Amino acid sequence: MDSSKKDDVSRRNFLSTTLMGVGLVASYGVTTFYAANFIAPEDKKKIYRSLYVAPEKSVPVGKSIDFEDLKGRKIAITNTGDGFKALSTSCTHLGCQVHWENEKNAFYCPCHEGYFDSDGNVTKGPPPAPLAKYDVEIIDGNIFVKVEEVYNAIS
Numbered sequence: 001m002d003s004s005k006k007d008d009v010s011r012r013n014f015l016s017t018t019l020m021g022v023g024l025v026a027s028y029g030v031t032t033f034y035a036a037n038f039i040a041p042e043d044k045k046k047i048y049r050s051l052y053v054a055p056e057k058s059v060p061v062g063k064s065i066d067f068e069d070l071k072g073r074k075i076a077i078t079n080t081g082d083g084f085k086a087l088s089t090s091c092t093h094l095g096c097q098v099h100w101e102n103e104k105n106a107f108y109c110p111c112h113e114g115y116f117d118s119d120g121n122v123t124k125g126p127p128p129a130p131l132a133k134y135d136v137e138i139i140d141g142n143i144f145v146k147v148e149e150v151y152n153a154i155s
């Protein structure tokens with residue numbers, strides 16, 4: 001066998017082995033990526049939108065107005081005197097509706113005597129966790145609340 005033909009064969013072997021190795025590594029990489037996403041799905045990044053609620057002056061100190069986020073969940077927007085707070089009205093115990101009681105300076109759940117402070121933290125009763133909070137912005141004398149964007153199921 002002449003040496004140029006021998007070099008040609010070994011070059012061909014080298015190239016095919018290298019390409020096969022690259023293909024194997026690539027397929028293992030893709031498989032590992034999908035397997036990891038299946039086992040521990042990446043937390044999808046949430047997108048928020050600011051929704052107009054009402055003029056600031058329409059909610060005097062001690063008053064609260066109800067609002068709904070884009071998923072229809074009720075939010076109490078309350079002027080506690082320390083600013084506006086936006087908290088879910090669903091009690092973290094069994095889901096009853098809480099409301100602000102100005103004389104008690106607290107959110108109150110009548111179902112099982114649950115109390116939350118103006119930041120939504122549990123102060124008394126059986127609720128196991130604070131009320132869900134929403135960010136509030138005051139822009140040009142108007143109240144806006146940041147809520148999670150709702151996606152179309154098709155998109």
Ligand code: FES
Binds near residue numbers: 093
């Ligand atoms: S549901 Fe609110 S305290 Fe039980």
